[in-house]
Amino acid sequence: MHLLRNALHHADSRPELTPPFVVAGVGSPFGDDRLGWEVAERLRQDPWFARRASHVRIVSLDRPGPALLDVLQGAERAIVVDAMRSGAQAGSIRRIDLDRVRLPRDSLVSVHGFGLADTIELGRMLGLLPWRLTLFGIEAHSINGAGRTTAAAARAVAEVCLRVRACLCEP
16 A cells, blocks of 8 residues: 555655755855855745755854864765855856865865865865765855845855755755
């Protein structure tokens, strides 16, 4: 009976998530640097994530240092969302599967001194990273502005939320 009852899936159904999954939005209250925070906040309000609250932990961090490693430790899969400055068009989105490639430490400069690349490499050396770790970077226009994000970055936040959801459903 169980096989028959669950044989047909709803069109919107996805595989159930197995804990623990972590989504970490990294940022600050300044301009587009708050993009990671905005993604995290939007995901907390998303009904799909609300139904999976026991499976997905969503956090906001103000720095990508040791606090990020604490959040990632013990997770099977984690997604980090942060603003980036690579010279691409503002609002561009870049996905990097950090369990497969390394961030180029010399090309990423952090205003915090100990940046995301340093944190990930330290976690890799200490064996603290999840088996699946993905970074979604949103190209920032300005990280020194007032508390509001640019229009291009705001559109990217909505797209990254969809990509995070899809990423968590990947095998």
